[in-house]
Amino acid sequence: xxxxxxxxxxxxxxxxxxxxxxxxxxxxxxxxxxxxxxxxxxxxxxxxxxxxxxxxxxxxxxxxxxxxxxxxxxxxxxxxxxxxxxxxxxxxx
Numbered sequence: 001x002x003x004x005x006x007x008x009x010x011x012x013x014x015x016x017x018x019x020x021x022x023x024x025x026x027x028x029x030x031x032x033x034x035x036x037x038x039x040x041x042x043x044x045x046x047x048x049x050x051x052x053x054x055x056x057x058x059x060x061x062x063x064x065x066x067x068x069x070x071x072x073x074x075x076x077x078x079x080x081x082x083x084x085x086x087x088x089x090x091x092x093x
Contacts, residue, residue: 082088
């Protein structure tokens, strides 16, 4: 038996409407699934980026604190050296 496109026209219009409604519903459900999955993936990306930003902030804060501590140590050593060197102190003061 060969399919003839005219046979499609002989089907009742109610049946055709039901088929198209079903096809439309399936397509609609698929689009909803796509948008939900995109939203979930976006939330996951935002969460991961937020965690990476927090980790970077902690590292930068710790590094800046260590640099300030190093500068303070250098300044204290320089002050002690100047205190112990009276010939150099006369040029600085």
